[in-house]
Amino acid sequence: MRILLDQAVYDQRNKGNVALLQAAVARLSALWPAAQIEVLTEAPHLLKHYCPTVHPVGVHPWQDWSDQQARFARMQQTALPTARYLALELREEVRHRYPALMTGGLRRRLFTRSDDAADETEATADWADADDAPEEEAADLWMPARAMSADVLQALENADLVVATGGGYLCDTDKQYILQVFETLEMAVALGKPAVMVGQGVGPLDDPDLRARFGRLLPQLDLILVREERVARPLLAGLGVAPERVVMTGDDAVEMAYAARREHMGAHIGVNLRTARYTEVDASYAAKIRPVLCAASAKHGAPLMALPISSHPQEADLTVIRAALAGCDNVRVDWRRFDQPAGVIRKVGDCRVVVTGSFHPAVFALAQGIPVVGLVKSRAYREKFGGLCDQFGPACRLLHLDDPDLPALLADAIDDAWASAADVRAGLLEAAEHQIAWDRAGYQRIYELVASRSPVFAT
Secondary structure (H helix, E strand, O other): OOOEEEEOOOOOOEEEHHHHHHHHHHHHHOOOOEEEEEEOOOOOOHHHHHHOOEEEEOOOOOOOOOHHHHHHHHHHHHHOOOHHHHHHHHHHHHHHHHHHHHHHHHHHHHHOOOHHHHHHHHHHHHHHOHHHOOHHHHHHOOOOOOOOOOHHHHHHOOOOEEEEOOOOOOOOHHHHHHHHHHHHHHHHOOOOOOEEEEEEEOOOOOHHHHHHHHHHHHHHHHHEOOOOOOOOHHHHOOOOOOOHEEEEEEOOOOOHHOOOOOOOOOEEEEEOOOOOOOOEEEOHHHHHHHHHHHHHHHHHHOOOOOOEEEHHHHHOOOHHHHHHHHOOOOOOOOOOOOOOOOHHHHHHHHHEEEEOOOOOHHHHHOOOOEEEEEEEHHHHHHHHHHHHHHHHHHEEEEEOOOOOOOHHHHHHHHHHHHHHHHHHHHHHHHHHHHHHHHHHHHHHHHHHHHHOOOHHHHH
């Protein structure tokens, strides 16, 4: 059994996306323990860090890792985990501070000391060339590939199942990501492969070109597992997707967060803010919420816990979170960029309340029985958080960042969440349990689909 996963976003720098990928790998591995799972990526060094059992497939036509895979695997096996982790962090720091050093040719000249060293350096370099491109070239890496790589074509031909993993990319603002994953799914359909999408947030979708392409492809997919129903079901129905092919599962990461829940409530206030085109939030909003966060921390004697999710340069959460917490007396900030999603989930578990402008800190909190104050502005994020609040109820409260009364509303929301945390916990955990059951049932539908097509894969 061979399974090909397409994440739509391939840089492994968003722990929400990584959590969804890990969840899909875990569920599919449980259904087919002997399966070989291949994952499209442009950052195989990070993919293997997060998902060591999967096989990376280069998403870009110009990437060829075939000669380097053995050396990279040897490095993974022989280097101590701490050394590998520190190497990732150091490499990322150099990449941001001195981008010229991380271009392929100059990097090799600077760091190569012998023929053996050259082999190892080239292996690491070739496995990471895509995200090491200089800034003037980096923009091209965020655009859809014009031609599918030979590795992707081979993986598609060999696949017994093709899965687009979870995310919120089925919307207007993520057009550059959608087109790549649609190429994968369209090819899978053309080859007669079982093709599904899991953990999907859907909409807003007003772009006529995207709607036309969605309308051609999505009705041909075997199953679409969605994380909310209010927006997704009517939108997909309007695009011609048969209702029996749409399965409500909740977010794929709910179970890993629920499994990490604590017996006792935390004592921190978790904080995240996402500055990005799709959130319509810029760094000025950090100053807007800072006095409220500092005051709430002092009032409740609660440390403010930074909860960064994305480390991509264009939406680096930690930078804006630091700005939001600047001047507060009691702050907890972890310097690590590449800790596992489980590490972020543990930090969330230390919180009694989470205030967040990005989606997955809210998922990680609610699934552990922790109330959330969501900070939203764009339509996409109002709908995204709205679906989450539909599933978890009033302990998920949304505030608009442009509300003129935001400071007072945010202060009251934090106070209310703090006071009600013990009372809402059981209801939140029950809601998480329902979604876990839905998610397992959704993946069971995938198993039955494949087994009906190829009985040899029924175990």
